[in-house]
Amino acid sequence: NAGVTQTPKFQVLKTGQSMTLQCAQDMNHEYMSWYRQDPGMGLRLIHYSVGAGITDQGEVPNGYNVSRSTTEDFPLRLLSAAPSQTSVYFCASSSSGPVFTQYFGPGTRLTVL
């Protein structure tokens, strides 16, 4: 199993550009989520999904969109990039239980100029 994969590893955008961060998992997990991590800080939940076709907002959803058309994929879209979105983005997946364990991808380092 590849686990959770994320592409790209690095990305530089200009203010106002849009892009999609890709996330895929091959563990048949129902739950997937996106986090951002700013320097020296913990992870903050952006959006999450409890199954295909079902998404919900996390702690910091503004400026981001998600969709979940398949169990495997959970892309994160930046609609109009802003410098405040410069961060490292992590995708995670987990099964529905009984032990709730999240498996994280390697992250995407995004810089918005």
Add this chain to the structure above:
Amino acid sequence: LAKTTQPISMDSYEGQEVNITCSHNNIATNDYITWYQQFPSQGPRFIIQGYKTKVTNEVASLFIPADRKSSTLSLPRVSLSDTAVYYCLVVQNTGGFKTIFGAGTRLFVKA
């Protein structure tokens, strides 16, 4: 969701046992306590999870008192490679989920 409080940083020496305590005063009946480890430039990695009393696996032990308002992660005989940030989380284990990562505890193991 219950917020957690843990020390910002800790230092230790190789071979010592390290105990990191986390407080979660508002933990709910259905919540579990989970610990993750994160190395620089990597995503967090699950270490251990528990509900009450003591849980042990090949990496660590987790001690949870009866009132569940705190928990202690115990790392036996740490090595330099255990230098990382350790996060204590309270996780809902029913239905949907949301998790809150605090700033974590930065453990630095010295030779």
